[in-house]
Amino acid sequence: MRRYNSQADFIKEKYGVRLQKLVVDAGFTCPNRDGSKARGGCTFCDNNAFHPNYSTPDKSISQQLEEGIEFHRGRYRRAGGYLAYFQPYSNTYAPLEKLKRLYGEALAHPQVRGIVIGTRPDCEDEAKLDYLAELAKDHIVIVEYGIESCYDATLEHINRHHTFAEAVRAVEMTAARGLYTGAHFILGLPGETREMMLSAADKINALKIDSVKFHQLQIIKGTKMEEEYAQHPERFEKFTLEGYIDFFVDILERLRPDLVIERFAGEVPPRFVNSTPWGLVRNVELLRMLEERLECRETFQGRLFAAEN
Numbered sequence: 001m002r003r004y005n006s007q008a009d010f011i012k013e014k015y016g017v018r019l020q021k022l023v024v025d026a027g028f029t030c031p032n033r034d035g036s037k038a039r040g041g042c043t044f045c046d047n048n049a050f051h052p053n054y055s056t057p058d059k060s061i062s063q064q065l066e067e068g069i070e071f072h073r074g075r076y077r078r079a080g081g082y083l084a085y086f087q088p089y090s091n092t093y094a095p096l097e098k099l100k101r102l103y104g105e106a107l108a109h110p111q112v113r114g115i116v117i118g119t120r121p122d123c124e125d126e127a128k129l130d131y132l133a134e135l136a137k138d139h140i141v142i143v144e145y146g147i148e149s150c151y152d153a154t155l156e157h158i159n160r161h162h163t164f165a166e167a168v169r170a171v172e173m174t175a176a177r178g179l180y181t182g183a184h185f186i187l188g189l190p191g192e193t194r195e196m197m198l199s200a201a202d203k204i205n206a207l208k209i210d211s212v213k214f215h216q217l218q219i220i221k222g223t224k225m226e227e228e229y230a231q232h233p234e235r236f237e238k239f240t241l242e243g244y245i246d247f248f249v250d251i252l253e254r255l256r257p258d259l260v261i262e263r264f265a266g267e268v269p270p271r272f273v274n275s276t277p278w279g280l281v282r283n284v285e286l287l288r289m290l291e292e293r294l295e296c297r298e299t300f301q302g303r304l305f306a307a308e309n
Helices: 007-015 061-073 096-107 126-135 152-157 164-176 194-206 224-231 241-254 283-296 303-308
Strands: 018-024 079-086 112-119 140-148 180-187 211-216 260-263
Touching (some): 007 018, 061 079, 061 096, 079 096, 096 126, 126 140, 126 164, 140 164, 140 211, 164 180, 180 194, 180 241, 211 241, 241 303
Parallel strands (some): 079 112, 112 140, 180 211, 211 260
């Protein structure tokens, strides 16, 4: 038994097989890019650093899925099916009829068992969620909200232009329809201390989410965040690899034991960053290190949460 509630175990137990995500770029944008709320997007963001080469908006959804299956065939031979992961930008930021067409094309693929929709909390509404709830009667549907921080000052600083209260509302609307709901957070955003990040665990526990994904902040070339880091490095918490593993264990101890942990760290191709202070460590190695650290500390997810409740 693992000492934390891993997504790989959850998926295998719930659906009986490994399900591999296939990233799909459907050509969306965001309200903090197109001028609806702001321009420039999030200060940390370059989506090219976070999705594979086969996933480009000039290709149809079906073509991206076919190329994605071929790309993963040699790496994940145990996959029993696939999930179309609408990842880049805000994937509900369009009229409902367009969403129906795009999601429908993905779900029509014979090897796709469901969809994962990455979006912002302020790009959701009742009609879209009602539609997703209908889809979920016959397919796997996961809604993943990029919340990034529990602190409004941070959200404003990084040019998100939504509030944490908006995130809470979107999560509650989604969960009320019985949809599987996830949330994404970044650890190490400027101005946030370790104490603030640890305290955020209480706010995350209070969200009506099924899963949570964490990434350490990575400074991507050409972003506003890179400029800020060069000018004001004192605003940033800097983690060594071992220090980050230990710090995440501190967070994990505070999280609800039922929360599925999808990820706790991220990988960006070296060409997108100025340095790789952790070296070229793959996700499988990070997971091994996390499990070893949990065992060494004789602790587990929810240990402190259980003690306080």
